[in-house]
Amino acid sequence: MAISKMTAAQVARKAIENHELFILDVRNKDAFEDWKIEGHKFEYLNIPYFELLDGVEGILPKLPKDKDVLVVCAKEGSSIMVAEMISEVGRNVYYLEGGMKSWSMYLEPIKVSDLTGGGELYQFVRLGKGCLSYMVISEGEATIIDAVRFTEVFTNLAKEKNVQIKHVFDTHLHADHISGGRHIAEETGATYYLPPEDAEEVVFNYTPLEDGLTVSNGASKIEIGALYSPGHTIGSTSFIVDRKYLLTGDILFIDSIGRPDLAGLAEDWVGDLRETLYRRYRELAEDLIVLPAHFMTIDELNEDGTVAKGLGDLFAENHGLNIESEEEFCHTVTDNLPPQPNAYQQIRQVNMGKVTPNNDEQTEMEIGPNRCAVR
Numbered sequence: 001m002a003i004s005k006m007t008a009a010q011v012a013r014k015a016i017e018n019h020e021l022f023i024l025d026v027r028n029k030d031a032f033e034d035w036k037i038e039g040h041k042f043e044y045l046n047i048p049y050f051e052l053l054d055g056v057e058g059i060l061p062k063l064p065k066d067k068d069v070l071v072v073c074a075k076e077g078s079s080i081m082v083a084e085m086i087s088e089v090g091r092n093v094y095y096l097e098g099g100m101k102s103w104s105m106y107l108e109p110i111k112v113s114d115l116t117g118g119g120e121l122y123q124f125v126r127l128g129k130g131c132l133s134y135m136v137i138s139e140g141e142a143t144i145i146d147a148v149r150f151t152e153v154f155t156n157l158a159k160e161k162n163v164q165i166k167h168v169f170d171t172h173l174h175a176d177h178i179s180g181g182r183h184i185a186e187e188t189g190a191t192y193y194l195p196p197e198d199a200e201e202v203v204f205n206y207t208p209l210e211d212g213l214t215v216s217n218g219a220s221k222i223e224i225g226a227l228y229s230p231g232h233t234i235g236s237t238s239f240i241v242d243r244k245y246l247l248t249g250d251i252l253f254i255d256s257i258g259r260p261d262l263a264g265l266a267e268d269w270v271g272d273l274r275e276t277l278y279r280r281y282r283e284l285a286e287d288l289i290v291l292p293a294h295f296m297t298i299d300e301l302n303e304d305g306t307v308a309k310g311l312g313d314l315f316a317e318n319h320g321l322n323i324e325s326e327e328e329f330c331h332t333v334t335d336n337l338p339p340q341p342n343a344y345q346q347i348r349q350v351n352m353g354k355v356t357p358n359n360d361e362q363t364e365m366e367i368g369p370n371r372c373a374v375r
Contacts, residue, residue: 003080003087006070006094008106012127015039015298016108016305022067024059026052026082027074027100035369037072037096037103037128038298049078056085068094075099103128104367107153109135110305112291115242119222120161123291123306124153130294130370131177132307136241138218143167144190145239145247146293147180149362154184165190167215167224171249171293172233173198175344176371178362179351182206195228195235203353209237229280231273232258246288246311251276253292254300254309257320259337259371270330277321286312294370342368 020041026049073079079095086093112121119138134145142163165188170181185192193209211228229238232250239247250258260269288311295307323329343365349355
Protein backbone atom coordinates (compact mmCIF):
# COMPACT_ATOMS: atom_id res chain seq x y z
CA MET A 1 0.00 0.00 0.00
CA ALA A 2 1.01 3.62 -0.51
CA ILE A 3 2.49 6.22 1.79
CA SER A 4 1.83 9.80 0.67
CA LYS A 5 2.62 13.21 2.05
CA MET A 6 -0.04 15.77 2.95
CA THR A 7 0.96 19.42 3.09
CA ALA A 8 -0.08 21.93 5.72
CA ALA A 9 -2.05 23.73 2.99
CA GLN A 10 -4.04 20.55 2.26
CA VAL A 11 -4.74 19.99 5.95
CA ALA A 12 -5.86 23.62 6.24
CA ARG A 13 -8.39 23.17 3.46
CA LYS A 14 -9.76 20.06 5.17
CA ALA A 15 -10.18 22.06 8.39
CA ILE A 16 -11.81 25.04 6.67
CA GLU A 17 -14.07 22.96 4.44
CA ASN A 18 -15.17 20.62 7.26
CA HIS A 19 -13.74 17.45 5.77
CA GLU A 20 -13.05 14.37 7.83
CA LEU A 21 -9.51 13.44 8.82
CA PHE A 22 -8.11 10.92 11.29
CA ILE A 23 -4.86 12.08 12.89
CA LEU A 24 -2.38 9.69 14.47
CA ASP A 25 -0.17 12.03 16.48
CA VAL A 26 3.08 10.32 17.55
CA ARG A 27 4.43 13.15 19.71
CA ASN A 28 4.67 12.77 23.48
CA LYS A 29 1.41 13.06 25.38
CA ASP A 30 2.19 16.45 26.95
CA ALA A 31 3.04 17.99 23.57
CA PHE A 32 -0.19 16.65 22.06
CA GLU A 33 -2.35 17.86 24.95
CA ASP A 34 -0.77 21.32 24.82
CA TRP A 35 -1.21 21.83 21.08
CA LYS A 36 -2.64 19.85 18.19
CA ILE A 37 -4.10 20.30 14.71
CA GLU A 38 -7.74 21.30 15.03
CA GLY A 39 -10.63 20.61 12.67
CA HIS A 40 -14.40 20.37 13.19
CA LYS A 41 -14.47 16.79 11.90
CA PHE A 42 -10.98 15.67 12.87
CA GLU A 43 -10.50 12.60 15.07
CA TYR A 44 -7.35 11.87 17.03
CA LEU A 45 -5.23 9.06 18.39
CA ASN A 46 -2.12 9.98 20.35
CA ILE A 47 0.46 7.21 20.62
CA PRO A 48 4.04 8.35 21.28
CA TYR A 49 6.50 7.20 18.65
CA PHE A 50 8.64 5.18 21.09
CA GLU A 51 5.64 2.97 21.87
CA LEU A 52 5.45 1.94 18.20
CA LEU A 53 9.09 0.93 17.71
CA ASP A 54 8.21 -2.76 17.94
CA GLY A 55 5.37 -2.50 15.41
CA VAL A 56 2.00 -0.94 14.67
CA GLU A 57 -0.16 -4.09 14.66
CA GLY A 58 -1.64 -3.18 18.05
CA ILE A 59 -3.09 0.13 16.83
CA LEU A 60 -4.42 -1.05 13.44
CA PRO A 61 -7.92 -1.80 14.79
CA LYS A 62 -8.09 1.85 15.96
CA LEU A 63 -7.29 3.27 12.51
CA PRO A 64 -10.36 3.77 10.28
CA LYS A 65 -10.42 2.30 6.78
CA ASP A 66 -12.99 4.78 5.43
CA LYS A 67 -11.12 8.03 6.23
CA ASP A 68 -7.76 9.55 5.40
CA VAL A 69 -5.25 8.72 8.13
CA LEU A 70 -2.54 11.34 8.72
CA VAL A 71 0.50 10.64 10.87
CA VAL A 72 1.88 13.73 12.61
CA CYS A 73 5.06 14.41 14.59
CA ALA A 74 7.11 17.48 15.48
CA LYS A 75 9.29 17.82 12.38
CA GLU A 76 8.32 14.96 9.99
CA GLY A 77 10.93 12.21 10.53
CA SER A 78 9.10 10.06 13.09
CA SER A 79 5.80 10.34 11.20
CA ILE A 80 7.41 9.04 8.00
CA MET A 81 8.79 6.00 9.83
CA VAL A 82 5.44 5.21 11.46
CA ALA A 83 3.59 5.77 8.17
CA GLU A 84 5.96 3.36 6.44
CA MET A 85 5.25 0.73 9.10
CA ILE A 86 1.50 1.17 8.61
CA SER A 87 1.89 0.98 4.84
CA GLU A 88 3.92 -2.23 5.10
CA VAL A 89 0.98 -4.00 6.76
CA GLY A 90 -1.33 -3.08 3.89
CA ARG A 91 -2.93 0.28 4.77
CA ASN A 92 -2.95 3.57 2.87
CA VAL A 93 -1.59 6.38 5.00
CA TYR A 94 -0.33 9.98 4.84
CA TYR A 95 2.32 11.85 6.82
CA LEU A 96 2.35 15.62 7.43
CA GLU A 97 5.11 17.21 5.40
CA GLY A 98 7.30 19.22 7.75
CA GLY A 99 5.38 18.07 10.83
CA MET A 100 3.91 20.47 13.39
CA LYS A 101 6.67 22.90 12.48
CA SER A 102 5.11 23.38 9.03
CA TRP A 103 1.60 23.51 10.53
CA SER A 104 2.67 26.34 12.83
CA MET A 105 3.97 28.34 9.87
CA TYR A 106 1.18 27.93 7.30
CA LEU A 107 -0.91 31.00 6.40
CA GLU A 108 -4.18 30.87 4.40
CA PRO A 109 -5.38 34.12 2.72
CA ILE A 110 -9.19 34.35 2.64
CA LYS A 111 -11.25 37.18 1.17
CA VAL A 112 -13.51 38.71 3.81
CA SER A 113 -15.47 41.14 1.68
CA ASP A 114 -15.60 43.70 -1.08
CA LEU A 115 -15.14 47.30 0.06
CA THR A 116 -16.30 50.68 -1.21
CA GLY A 117 -15.35 51.49 -4.79
CA GLY A 118 -14.14 48.04 -5.75
CA GLY A 119 -11.77 47.51 -2.83
CA GLU A 120 -11.17 44.19 -1.10
CA LEU A 121 -10.41 43.04 2.44
CA TYR A 122 -8.39 39.88 3.05
CA GLN A 123 -7.82 37.97 6.27
CA PHE A 124 -4.73 35.76 6.56
CA VAL A 125 -5.56 32.81 8.83
CA ARG A 126 -2.66 31.06 10.55
CA LEU A 127 -4.55 27.97 11.69
CA GLY A 128 -1.67 26.37 13.58
CA LYS A 129 -0.99 29.45 15.69
CA GLY A 130 -4.34 31.24 15.83
CA CYS A 131 -2.88 34.44 14.31
CA LEU A 132 -4.93 36.68 12.00
CA SER A 133 -3.47 39.33 9.70
CA TYR A 134 -5.18 41.69 7.25
CA MET A 135 -4.72 43.38 3.89
CA VAL A 136 -6.89 46.21 2.59
CA ILE A 137 -6.68 46.59 -1.21
CA SER A 138 -8.04 49.47 -3.28
CA GLU A 139 -7.14 50.95 -6.66
CA GLY A 140 -3.50 49.99 -6.81
CA GLU A 141 -2.66 50.35 -3.12
CA ALA A 142 -2.58 48.02 -0.11
CA THR A 143 -2.45 48.42 3.66
CA ILE A 144 -1.34 45.54 5.90
CA ILE A 145 -2.26 45.13 9.56
CA ASP A 146 -0.61 42.75 12.05
CA ALA A 147 1.56 40.87 9.56
CA VAL A 148 3.30 37.74 10.80
CA ARG A 149 6.91 37.03 9.87
CA PHE A 150 6.20 35.16 6.61
CA THR A 151 6.44 38.32 4.56
CA GLU A 152 6.34 36.64 1.15
CA VAL A 153 2.70 35.61 1.68
CA PHE A 154 1.73 39.28 1.85
CA THR A 155 4.05 40.54 -0.89
CA ASN A 156 2.96 37.69 -3.18
CA LEU A 157 -0.72 38.61 -2.82
CA ALA A 158 0.15 42.25 -3.49
CA LYS A 159 1.95 41.21 -6.70
CA GLU A 160 -0.95 38.96 -7.70
CA LYS A 161 -3.37 41.87 -7.23
CA ASN A 162 -0.95 44.32 -8.86
CA VAL A 163 -1.01 46.71 -5.91
CA GLN A 164 1.69 48.63 -4.05
CA ILE A 165 1.94 48.21 -0.29
CA LYS A 166 1.78 51.75 1.11
CA HIS A 167 1.06 51.37 4.84
CA VAL A 168 1.97 48.65 7.36
CA PHE A 169 0.53 48.70 10.89
CA ASP A 170 1.04 46.69 14.05
CA THR A 171 -1.83 47.16 16.49
CA HIS A 172 0.63 46.65 19.38
CA LEU A 173 4.02 45.19 20.24
CA HIS A 174 3.29 41.48 19.84
CA ALA A 175 4.47 38.94 22.42
CA ASP A 176 3.25 35.60 21.06
CA HIS A 177 4.54 35.80 17.48
CA ILE A 178 7.22 37.62 15.54
CA SER A 179 5.95 40.52 13.47
CA GLY A 180 6.79 40.86 9.80
CA GLY A 181 5.51 44.42 9.65
CA ARG A 182 8.71 46.46 9.57
CA HIS A 183 10.40 43.95 7.27
CA ILE A 184 7.58 44.29 4.72
CA ALA A 185 7.91 48.08 5.00
CA GLU A 186 11.67 47.89 4.43
CA GLU A 187 11.19 45.62 1.41
CA THR A 188 8.44 47.66 -0.23
CA GLY A 189 9.13 51.23 0.86
CA ALA A 190 5.85 51.38 2.80
CA THR A 191 5.42 53.40 5.99
CA TYR A 192 5.57 51.28 9.16
CA TYR A 193 3.42 52.37 12.10
CA LEU A 194 3.65 51.27 15.73
CA PRO A 195 1.95 52.72 18.84
CA PRO A 196 4.56 54.92 20.57
CA GLU A 197 3.42 53.75 24.02
CA ASP A 198 4.60 50.25 23.06
CA ALA A 199 7.76 51.45 21.33
CA GLU A 200 9.83 52.95 24.14
CA GLU A 201 12.48 50.24 23.80
CA VAL A 202 12.47 49.63 20.04
CA VAL A 203 15.77 50.24 18.26
CA PHE A 204 14.46 50.93 14.73
CA ASN A 205 12.68 53.84 13.08
CA TYR A 206 8.89 53.86 12.91
CA THR A 207 6.01 56.25 12.40
CA PRO A 208 3.91 56.80 15.55
CA LEU A 209 0.45 55.23 15.40
CA GLU A 210 -1.62 57.83 17.20
CA ASP A 211 -5.28 57.86 18.22
CA GLY A 212 -7.39 59.35 15.45
CA LEU A 213 -4.85 58.81 12.69
CA THR A 214 -6.59 58.20 9.37
CA VAL A 215 -4.96 56.95 6.18
CA SER A 216 -6.63 56.56 2.81
CA ASN A 217 -6.07 53.45 0.75
CA GLY A 218 -6.27 54.02 -3.01
CA ALA A 219 -7.99 56.71 -5.02
CA SER A 220 -11.36 55.56 -3.69
CA LYS A 221 -10.26 56.84 -0.27
CA ILE A 222 -11.11 53.80 1.81
CA GLU A 223 -10.58 55.10 5.31
CA ILE A 224 -8.54 53.21 7.89
CA GLY A 225 -8.96 55.00 11.20
CA ALA A 226 -7.01 54.35 14.40
CA LEU A 227 -8.77 54.08 17.77
CA TYR A 228 -6.55 54.01 20.86
CA SER A 229 -7.70 50.95 22.83
CA PRO A 230 -5.23 50.04 25.59
CA GLY A 231 -5.51 47.02 27.86
CA HIS A 232 -3.68 44.14 26.23
CA THR A 233 -0.70 46.48 26.04
CA ILE A 234 -0.54 50.13 26.99
CA GLY A 235 -0.32 51.08 23.31
CA SER A 236 -2.92 48.73 21.83
CA THR A 237 -4.76 50.40 18.97
CA SER A 238 -7.80 49.26 16.97
CA PHE A 239 -8.79 50.19 13.43
CA ILE A 240 -12.08 50.99 11.74
CA VAL A 241 -11.89 50.07 8.05
CA ASP A 242 -14.34 51.46 5.49
CA ARG A 243 -16.73 52.30 8.33
CA LYS A 244 -17.75 48.63 8.37
CA TYR A 245 -15.03 46.63 10.11
CA LEU A 246 -13.48 46.92 13.58
CA LEU A 247 -10.01 45.37 13.74
CA THR A 248 -9.53 44.83 17.46
CA GLY A 249 -5.97 43.53 17.64
CA ASP A 250 -5.60 41.47 20.82
CA ILE A 251 -8.14 43.45 22.85
CA LEU A 252 -11.35 41.62 21.87
CA PHE A 253 -11.77 38.17 20.36
CA ILE A 254 -14.85 36.27 19.23
CA ASP A 255 -15.14 34.14 22.35
CA SER A 256 -12.83 35.87 24.83
CA ILE A 257 -11.00 39.10 25.69
CA GLY A 258 -7.33 40.08 25.67
CA ARG A 259 -4.97 39.37 28.54
CA PRO A 260 -3.25 42.39 30.14
CA ASP A 261 -0.18 40.72 31.63
CA LEU A 262 2.35 40.05 28.86
CA ALA A 263 4.54 42.93 29.99
CA GLY A 264 4.14 41.92 33.65
CA LEU A 265 1.64 44.70 34.34
CA ALA A 266 -1.70 42.89 34.65
CA GLU A 267 -2.98 44.84 37.65
CA ASP A 268 -1.86 48.14 36.11
CA TRP A 269 -3.48 47.50 32.74
CA VAL A 270 -6.68 45.68 33.69
CA GLY A 271 -8.41 49.04 34.27
CA ASP A 272 -7.42 50.15 30.78
CA LEU A 273 -8.79 46.89 29.39
CA ARG A 274 -12.16 47.46 31.01
CA GLU A 275 -12.23 51.09 29.88
CA THR A 276 -11.66 50.01 26.28
CA LEU A 277 -14.17 47.16 26.28
CA TYR A 278 -16.91 48.79 28.34
CA ARG A 279 -16.65 52.44 27.23
CA ARG A 280 -14.65 53.02 24.04
CA TYR A 281 -16.09 50.06 22.17
CA ARG A 282 -19.63 50.67 23.41
CA GLU A 283 -19.56 54.12 21.85
CA LEU A 284 -19.11 52.49 18.43
CA ALA A 285 -21.83 51.33 16.04
CA GLU A 286 -22.97 47.84 16.94
CA ASP A 287 -23.23 46.83 13.29
CA LEU A 288 -19.43 46.96 12.91
CA ILE A 289 -17.93 43.56 12.12
CA VAL A 290 -15.21 42.58 14.59
CA LEU A 291 -12.02 41.18 13.04
CA PRO A 292 -9.54 40.19 15.79
CA ALA A 293 -5.81 39.49 15.56
CA HIS A 294 -6.19 35.99 17.03
CA PHE A 295 -8.63 33.16 17.58
CA MET A 296 -8.52 30.47 20.23
CA THR A 297 -10.28 27.41 18.78
CA ILE A 298 -11.50 26.11 15.43
CA ASP A 299 -15.09 26.75 16.58
CA GLU A 300 -14.52 30.48 16.09
CA LEU A 301 -14.13 30.04 12.32
CA ASN A 302 -17.10 30.81 10.10
CA GLU A 303 -18.17 28.49 7.29
CA ASP A 304 -15.91 30.29 4.81
CA GLY A 305 -12.90 30.00 7.12
CA THR A 306 -12.91 33.63 8.27
CA VAL A 307 -12.98 34.76 11.88
CA ALA A 308 -15.49 37.60 12.17
CA LYS A 309 -18.64 38.53 14.08
CA GLY A 310 -20.85 41.56 14.69
CA LEU A 311 -19.89 43.84 17.57
CA GLY A 312 -23.49 43.82 18.79
CA ASP A 313 -23.45 40.01 18.86
CA LEU A 314 -20.30 40.06 20.97
CA PHE A 315 -21.85 42.53 23.40
CA ALA A 316 -24.66 40.01 23.86
CA GLU A 317 -22.67 36.76 23.86
CA ASN A 318 -19.06 37.33 24.94
CA HIS A 319 -18.77 36.74 28.68
CA GLY A 320 -15.86 39.15 28.99
CA LEU A 321 -18.15 41.99 27.87
CA ASN A 322 -20.88 41.19 30.39
CA ILE A 323 -19.30 41.44 33.83
CA GLU A 324 -21.15 44.27 35.57
CA SER A 325 -18.91 44.72 38.61
CA GLU A 326 -15.55 46.35 37.98
CA GLU A 327 -14.10 44.40 40.91
CA GLU A 328 -15.40 41.11 39.53
CA PHE A 329 -14.01 42.00 36.12
CA CYS A 330 -10.56 42.63 37.58
CA HIS A 331 -10.62 39.33 39.46
CA THR A 332 -11.91 37.42 36.44
CA VAL A 333 -9.15 38.76 34.25
CA THR A 334 -6.24 38.46 36.67
CA ASP A 335 -7.30 35.13 38.23
CA ASN A 336 -7.93 33.27 34.96
CA LEU A 337 -4.80 33.96 32.99
CA PRO A 338 -3.58 31.01 30.91
CA PRO A 339 0.12 30.07 30.79
CA GLN A 340 2.35 32.65 29.16
CA PRO A 341 3.06 32.13 25.45
CA ASN A 342 6.21 30.18 24.69
CA ALA A 343 9.31 32.41 24.66
CA TYR A 344 7.16 35.54 24.90
CA GLN A 345 9.92 37.62 26.49
CA GLN A 346 12.35 36.71 23.70
CA ILE A 347 9.65 37.40 21.09
CA ARG A 348 9.14 40.89 22.55
CA GLN A 349 12.89 41.46 22.26
CA VAL A 350 12.80 40.40 18.59
CA ASN A 351 9.87 42.70 17.90
CA MET A 352 11.78 45.56 19.56
CA GLY A 353 14.64 44.92 17.15
CA LYS A 354 17.06 44.13 19.97
CA VAL A 355 17.88 40.58 18.80
CA THR A 356 17.81 38.97 15.37
CA PRO A 357 17.49 35.17 15.63
CA ASN A 358 17.80 32.96 12.57
CA ASN A 359 14.79 31.28 10.97
CA ASP A 360 15.11 28.04 12.94
CA GLU A 361 15.35 29.98 16.20
CA GLN A 362 12.30 32.04 15.27
CA THR A 363 10.35 28.87 14.49
CA GLU A 364 11.21 27.39 17.88
CA MET A 365 10.17 30.60 19.64
CA GLU A 366 6.73 30.49 18.03
CA ILE A 367 5.96 26.78 18.47
CA GLY A 368 2.80 26.20 20.48
CA PRO A 369 -0.77 27.48 20.72
CA ASN A 370 -2.10 31.04 20.88
CA ARG A 371 -2.23 32.28 24.46
CA CYS A 372 -3.30 35.91 24.11
CA ALA A 373 -6.77 35.61 25.63
CA VAL A 374 -8.60 35.39 28.94
CA ARG A 375 -11.45 32.89 28.68
